[in-house]
Amino acid sequence: DIQMTQSPSSLSASVGDRVTITCQATEDISNYLNWYQQKPGKAPNLLIHDASTLETGVPSRFRGSGSGTDFTFTISSLQPEDIATYYCQQYDDLPYTFGQGTKLEI
């Protein structure tokens, strides 16, 4: 299975800050990467697919980049409603595996 290493595991930031999360795959996954946001008690919500394509309705402050094995997720200006846990997921090869998650706190 492809292993996804996500960092940091937790992050404390202030409203307006730029926040960056990284995700590294153990092998080349091209751009087959999702980013999810999960709030307590809710299912994960897909924000970005194909490493950099925003889902419809997702604010433009969210951005994804990278290809191959190294990927980055950025929130350009943190908002209070962005407090959540974020996960990356590769879908290059089954099983589609997840990073360990990044818990974002203010």
Added chain:
Amino acid sequence: QAQLVQSGGGLVKPGGSLRLSCAASGFTFSDSYMTWIRQTPGKGLEWVSYLSSSGTVVNYADSVRGRFAISRDNAKRSLYLQMNSLRAEDTAVYYCASLEPFHWGQGTLVTVSS
């Protein structure tokens, strides 16, 4: 609008069985690989099993192989997870999800406790 609605789950004793169901609408279920994913309290996401659109390709995580069985009924647009010989460590929120397109169910809590 795509939707996956889960049912089943609940409290079961160790060694017991439970069946989860997932009803799909708003997308072409019969064309989609489907998967079950679980999340233990305060922990991350772990894939449990996946099943191809035709039902011919199936796989299980080592932790559940031989105890869990995934199945689907394309005519009913439904996915199932039969869980047998349940253990305390199977306690988690279970999600069904489609793969490409990625849609998720609302999740259902399974608690294994005496």
